[in-house]
Amino acid sequence: MQSGVLxxxxxxxxxxxxxxxxxxxxxxxxxxxxxxxxxxxxPLSRANRVITFDHRGFGRxxxxxxxxxxxxxxxxxxxxxxxxxxxxxxxxxxMGGGTCVDFACRWPERVAALAIADSLHAIAEPDxxxxxxxxxxxxxxxxxxxxxxxxxxxxxxxxxxxxxxxQINSFNATDRHNLAGAFPTYAPEAIGGGRFPIxxxxxxxxxxFPIEAIRRVQTRVPGSFMVEVSDAGHSxxxxxxxxxxDTLLTLAQMAGHAGRVAAHSNAAGYTAA
Numbered sequence: 001m002q003s004g005v006l007x008x009x010x011x012x013x014x015x016x017x018x019x020x021x022x023x024x025x026x027x028x029x030x031x032x033x034x035x036x037x038x039x040x041x042x043p044l045s046r047a048n049r050v051i052t053f054d055h056r057g058f059g060r061x062x063x064x065x066x067x068x069x070x071x072x073x074x075x076x077x078x079x080x081x082x083x084x085x086x087x088x089x090x091x092x093x094x095m096g097g098g099t100c101v102d103f104a105c106r107w108p109e110r111v112a113a114l115a116i117a118d119s120l121h122a123i124a125e126p127d128x129x130x131x132x133x134x135x136x137x138x139x140x141x142x143x144x145x146x147x148x149x150x151x152x153x154x155x156x157x158x159x160x161x162x163x164x165x166x167q168i169n170s171f172n173a174t175d176r177h178n179l180a181g182a183f184p185t186y187a188p189e190a191i192g193g194g195r196f197p198i199x200x201x202x203x204x205x206x207x208x209f210p211i212e213a214i215r216r217v218q219t220r221v222p223g224s225f226m227v228e229v230s231d232a233g234h235s236x237x238x239x240x241x242x243x244x245x246d247t248l249l250t251l252a253q254m255a256g257h258a259g260r261v262a263a264h265s266n267a268a269g270y271t272a273a
Contacts, residue, residue, distance in 0.1 A: 001016060001017070002016065002018075003015065003016045003017070006078065006079055006082050008056075008074075008075050008078045008079075009065075009071070009074065009078070010056075010063070010065030010067060011057075011061060011063050011064055012062045012064075013053055013054065013061045013075055013078070013079060014034065014053060014054045014059060014060035014061045015034070015051065015052070015053040015054075015079055015083070016034055016051070016052045016053070017050070017051050017083065018045040018049070018050045018051075018052075019044075019045030019047075019048060019049050019050055019259075021048040021049050021258075021259030021260070022049065022087075022088075022089070022112065022252070022257045022258065022259060023048065023050075023051055023080075023083075023085045023088040023089070024044055024048045024049070024050050024051065024088065024089045024091060024248070024252065024257075025052075025053075025080070025085075025089070025090050025091065025100075026050065026052050026091050026096075027055070027072075027090065027091065027093065027095075027097070027099045027100055028052075028055065028093060028095070029095045029096055029097075029118075029119075029149070029235075030094060030095040030174070030175065030176050030179060031094075031145055031148075031149050031165065031168075031169045031175075031176075032058075032093070032165075032169065032172075033059030033060075033171060033172055034053055034054050034059055034060075035059070035168050035171075036165075036168050036238070037237070039237065039238060039245070040237060040241065040245055043241075043245045043249075044245060044248060044249070046259075048089075048252065048257075048258070048259045049085075051079075051083065051085070051088070053076075053079055055072055055075070055095070055096070055099065055174075056071060056072070057173055057179070057180070058173070059171055059172060060171075063174070066180050066181075067180065067181050068181030069095075069098065069099075069180070069181035070181035070182060070184075071181065072098070072099040072102065072181075072183075073099055073102035073103040073106060076099055076100075076103050077103065077107060077110075080110065087110050087111065087112045087257075088110065088111070088112060089112045089113045089114075089115070089248075089251065089252055089255060090103060090111055090113070091115040091117060092115070092116060092117060092119060092121075093117040093118060093235070093237055094117070094121065094149075094208070094209075094234065095119070095121055095179075096117075096119070097118070097119025097120070098119065098121025098122035098183040099122075099183075100115075100116065101114070101116065101121065101123060101183075101186065101191060102183055102184060104191065104192060104196075105122075105186050105190065105191060105192075108192065108193065108195050108196070111195070112196060112255045112256075113198070113199070113251050113252065113254065113255035113257060114192065114196060114197075114199070115199040115201060115247075115248060115251055116198065116199065116200050117201050117236065117244075118201070118202050118203055118206050118209055118214075118235065118236060119209060120133070120214060120217055122184065122185055122186060123186060123187075123188055123191065123217055124185040124186060124188070125213075125217075126216065126217065126220065128216055129213050129216050132210050132212060132213040132216075133210075133213055135210075136207065136210050136213070139207065140207050140208055145166075145169065145175075145176075146162045146165065146166060147207075148207065148208055148234060149165065149208075150162055150165065150233055150235055150238070150239065151205040151231070151232055151233025151234070151235075151239055152205070153205070153231050153233075153239075154231075154232065154233065154235075161238060161239075165235075165238070188217050188220035188221045189220055189221070189222065191221050191222075191224075192221065192222055192223050192224070193222060194222040194223040195223070196255060197223055197254050197255050198221055198222075198223055198224035198225075199224070199225060199226070199227065199247065199248075199251050200214055200217075200218045200221075200224060200225070200226040200227070201226070201227045201228075201229065201244065201247055202214045202226070202227075202228060202236065203229050203232030203233045203234060203235070203239065203240070204228050204229065204230050204231070204232065205231070205232060206233050206234045206236075207233060208234045209234070211228060214226070227243075227247050229244065
């Protein structure tokens with residue numbers, strides 16, 4: 001593993017890199033930081049170079065000028081430049097999806113593929129999607145963080161997951177209440193332009209981004225497809241990591257961005273279909 005702190009414009013950005021091969025970048029959500037990807041790093045780094053980082057204001061990163069989300073994509077570009085990465089498969093979960101969508105729209109030549117996980121951040125909500133999102137925002141406004149991000153089935157099946165999530169979240173100076181800045185928004189039809197494959201992957205039981213809202217947006221994004229993860233809420237990457245990881249590995253293969261070493265599922269006894 002490699003790690004470091006990059007002095008960016010108005011921020012200090014903590015990063016880690018695991019493994020070797022074509023780069024996969026994992027951008028966390030508002031409740032996480034680089035440590036939240038503990039179920040992805042092992043399986044994905046067998047064939048790829050996996051880069052995790054803390055958005056400014058999260059984990060071990062600072063946000064000295066208070067720009068928050070409006071600087072996230074520029075921070076990611078600075079990090080890729082620093083690490084010598086010309087093109088990467090970008091994976092953005094929730095808030096991190098906004099980072100990756102913004103980056104992909106501004107610098108598409110540097111994107112091998114884009115995975116938008118349980119997120120519609122930085123995407124303009126069409127008229128038939130906005131009512132669904134307004135209803136979800138109203139219904140979840142008073143929920144605690146754990147109830148927002150982990151589906152009920154995951155909490156019941158593995159109570160320790162909620163404890164671990166809360167512990168990782170506790171290292172963040174920023175939360176959804178004090179998060180600064182705003183993402184620019186892009187029409188779904190403008191994302192990617194068919195230049196690279198785009199995956200929407202979402203938990204069917206997500207209360208923050210209803211699955212029907214994501215379905216309706218996905219149909220408008222050129223070159224995109226969708227994978228729905230059953231028995232998962234807003235954090236499919238934690239709740240159903242085997243399905244999540246194998247989907248990303250498939251996306252890497254589709255994009256010609258997989259490493260030379262064969263990567264196998266992290267499920268014991270897994271048999272490829």
